[in-house]
Structure formats: C-alpha cells, structure tokens
Amino acid sequence: MPGFSTDCIHTDAAIARVPDAVQPIGVSTTFRYPKDLEAFQEAINNPAPGVLPLVGNPVYLRLSSPGSEAVEAVLSKILKGHAVVYNSGLLAFFAAMTRLNPKRIAKHKCYHGCHVILDIFTRLTHLEQIDLDDWEQLEAGDVLHLELPVNPEGIAYDIALWAERAHSKGALLVVDSTFAPPPLQDAFEQGADLVMHLATKYLGGHSDLLAGVLVTKDPEVKVKLLEERVYLGTNIGNLESFLLLRLLRSLKVRVLQQSASATAIAKWLDSQVGVLPALAKVYHLLLQTDAFIKTQMPGGFNPTFSIEVASEEIARALPDRLEYFYHATLLGGVESLIEWRTLLDEHAPKTLLRISVGLEDVEDLIEDLRQALALFS
Numbered sequence: 182m183p184g185f186s187t188d189c190i191h192t193d194a195a196i197a198r199v200p201d202a203v204q205p206i207g208v209s210t211t212f213r214y215p216k217d218l219e220a221f222q223e224a225i226n227n228p229a230p231g232v233l234p235l236v237g238n239p240v241y242l243r244l245s246s247p248g249s250e251a252v253e254a255v256l257s258k259i260l261k262g263h264a265v266v267y268n269s270g271l272l273a274f275f276a277a278m279t280r281l282n283p284k285r286i287a288k289h290k291c292y293h294g295c296h297v298i299l300d301i302f303t304r305l306t307h308l309e310q311i312d313l314d315d316w317e318q319l320e321a322g323d324v325l326h327l328e329l330p331v332n333p334e335g336i337a338y339d340i341a342l343w344a345e346r347a348h349s350k351g352a353l354l355v356v357d358s359t360f361a362p363p364p365l366q367d368a369f370e371q372g373a374d375l376v377m378h379l380a381t382k383y384l385g386g387h388s389d390l391l392a393g394v395l396v397t398k399d400p401e402v403k404v405k406l407l408e409e410r411v412y413l414g415t416n417i418g419n420l421e422s423f424l425l426l427r428l429l430r431s432l433k434v435r436v437l438q439q440s441a442s443a444t445a446i447a448k449w450l451d452s453q454v455g456v457l458p459a460l461a462k463v464y465h466l467l468l469q470t471d472a473f474i475k476t477q478m479p480g481g482f483n484p485t486f487s488i489e490v491a492s493e494e495i496a497r498a499l500p501d502r503l504e505y506f507y508h509a510t511l512l513g514g515v516e517s518l519i520e521w522r523t524l525l526d527e528h529a530p531k532t533l534l535r536i537s538v539g540l541e542d543v544e545d546l547i548e549d550l551r552q553a554l555a556l557f558s
C-alpha cells in the first residue's frame with residue numbers, strides 16, 4: 182500500500198479530467214450535460230450504493246465540482262473514511278449538527294465559534310448543551326463533542342475513554358481534530374464516529390484559504406451530508422479547492438516539521454520557567470504525562486500550544502516585540518503566529534499567549550522568543 186505522502190500526491194490522478202500534472206483552476210459554475218443523456222439518466226437514477234448520483238458527473242458548482250471531488254478523494258484516503266469538504270470549518274460543524282440533530286450535546290470548552298453554532302441550534306431546536314462531566318445524561322442519538330487537543334491550552338482527553346462513554350449511552354462521538362492534523366492523530370482509531378478538520382488551519386497550512394472537512398466511516402452518511410450540502414450551499418469554491426489540493430501535496434513534511442519544532446520550542450520554554458521571570462507557565466502535550474497520549478498521537482505532538490506570562494501587561498506587549506511570530510489569530514500556517522488570546526476569546530486567561538509554530542528555522546524562533554521574554558524579565 183502506498184504511504185501517506187504518495188496518497189496526498191497521487192490519489193486524485195484516477196479521476197483527473199485532463200492529462201496535466203497539475204490540475205487546472207476551474208472557473209466554471211456549470212458543466213455541459215454529456216451527449217449520451219440515457220447513460221447520464223441511468224447514472225443519476227441508479228447510483229452505486231453510497232454514491233451521490235452526480236458525483237463524477239458535475240453539473241453545477243453548488244452540488245460538486247472536479248476540484249471539490251479531487252480534494253475529497255485525497256482527504257478520504259488520508260483520513261481513512263468518506264470525506265465531505267465545506268467552504269469553512271464552522272460550516273462543516275454546522276453541517277455535522279444539521280445531520281445529527283441531537284437532543285443533547287455534551288462538550289467541554291471548545292472553539293468559541295462552535296459555541297455560537299450550538300447556541301443557534303439551541304434557539305432553533307432546543308438543543309440541550311451539557312458539560313462533558315454530565316455525560317451520563319446522554320441518550321441514544323445524542324452527541325459527545327471533543328476538540329482535541331484543546332484550544333488554546335493544547336492539552337488532550339483520552340478519546341478511547343470518551344468513545345466508550347458515548348457509545349455506552351447510544352450517543353455518537355464527534356472529534357474536531359483541527360489541532361492534531363494527519364499524520365499526528367487518527368481519532369477513528371480511538372472510536373470516533375465523525376471526525377472534523379479545519380482545512381483553514383494545517384491542511385491548507387499557508388493562511389490563504391477557508392475550508393473544512395467532515396469524515397465518516399459510513400458511505401450512507403457521506404451521501405446524506407452531500408445532499409444537505411447542496412441545499413445549505415456550502416460546497417468549497419473553485420479557487421479554494423485548487424489551493425487546498427495543491428497544499429495537501431506537502432502536508433506530511435509540513436506537519437511533521439511543525440510538530441518537531443513546536444516540541445523543541447516548548448521543551449526550551451519549559452526549561453526557562455523560573456529562569457526568565459516574564460515566563461510563568463508552558464502548556465504543551467509534552468508536559469502531559471497520561472499514558473494515552475503516546476498511543477493517541479503516534480505521529481507527534483500538536484504544533485500549537487500556549488504559554489502564560491507573568492502579567493497582563495506583558496501579554497499585551499510581548500507579541501509586538503517579536504520579529505518572526507506575527508501577532509495574529511489562526512494557526513497551522515508556514516509563518517509562526519502568536520496571539521494574545523483574550524482579544525477573541527473572552528474565556529482565555531488574560532496572561533495567555535497562543536503560539537502556532539510555522540516552518541522557520543527553529544533556532545531563529547527560539548532566539549526570537551528568548552530576546553522578547555528577556556526584555557520583560
């Protein structure tokens with residue numbers, strides 16, 4: 182069987198429509214019907230089980246496009262399921278909630294935008310939102326939602342344990358694996374029923390597109406998600422599918438390097454707690470000792486983590502004193518970012534800075550952090 186990167190680079194060749202080594206940027210929203218209308222009607226009326234009739238026969242961008250189908254082919258392969266791609270991460274989450282429509286959802290503190298989506302469902306469907314610790318109230322058809330590793334602190338829960346708890350109640354486990362892109366973590370291995378990734382983050386990795394993906398092991402669920410996507414109008418756009426396909430080619434080398442650099446930086450930062458007074462605490466999976474961490478993230482630790490500094494004033498001022506870490510929200514890109522998280526997340530401690538490690542040389546990143554922290558020490 183081909184390896185991960187080979188799949189990233191070659192999977193969609195089987196459905197390529199032109200012989201170009203790089204598939205062209207599509208600009209069309211509509212596609213001519215084939216001349217053989219009888220065969221076309223037959224394909225639509227009697228699709229193979231688990232196949233949406235018009236996949237492979239693009240007719241209109243809102244349904245699918247050669248670009249979205251190529252992206253889905255690659256993502257299905259590397260995420261080991263049936264992938265459906267969306268025009269943003271939050272809309273992927275919205276689509277998951279629309280499909281599952283649970284009466285109750287158990288969750289921990291997750292991405293603030295996901296909380297807002299859940300509040301919309303509470304308004305529309307009286308969805309009851311409960312804390313993860315109250316999971317025993319879950320019933321059949323409910324959802325347990327994990328976002329791992331947790332944003333912004335970058336700590337993890339035991340997916341296998343929570344899968345067991347959800348399933349013991351007949352509930353489904355949804356895992357937002359954005360902070361642990363492939364090949365770092367495969368939440369299906371630990372029992373997840375639906376896996377979500379924000380392609381806006383690591384899968385794209387160049388801070389130049391919005392997209393999201395849901396992955397299911399059940400081909401019938403994929404068909405339902407595709408059918409609903411048609412009417413939610415949330416398929417990925419043509420330029421974004423071109424960019425995402427291009428960026429997926431280098432996913433493994435990017436993510437493994439970002440993970441290795443982040444781990445080295447976190448290790449160095451941890452060694453400076455008590456040495457540089459400006460630095461108060463480091464949150465990174467490296468420092469979490471639970472036994473499940475090693476099996477849950479066999480590919481390496483997450484490249485985004487957080488630190489706490491000694492005061493709110495330092496947290497406010499420090500990002501501006503860094504050369505290579507831009508002060509901006511987002512994570513997963515080739516450029517390193519740092520963010521005073523309280524600006525966008527009211528629940529984040531005021532002394533917390535989130536760090537997304539990019540692809541600069543790790544020595545330069547460490548030196549940048551050292552000089553900035555020293556300024557306030």
Ligand SMILES: *Cc1c(COP(=O)(O)O)cnc(C)c1O
Nearest residue numbers: 269270271292359379381391392
């Ligand atoms: C960024 C992020 C989202 C939202 O993704 P968009 O593509 O910006 O819509 C959702 N969940 C998590 C964990 C995120 O980090």
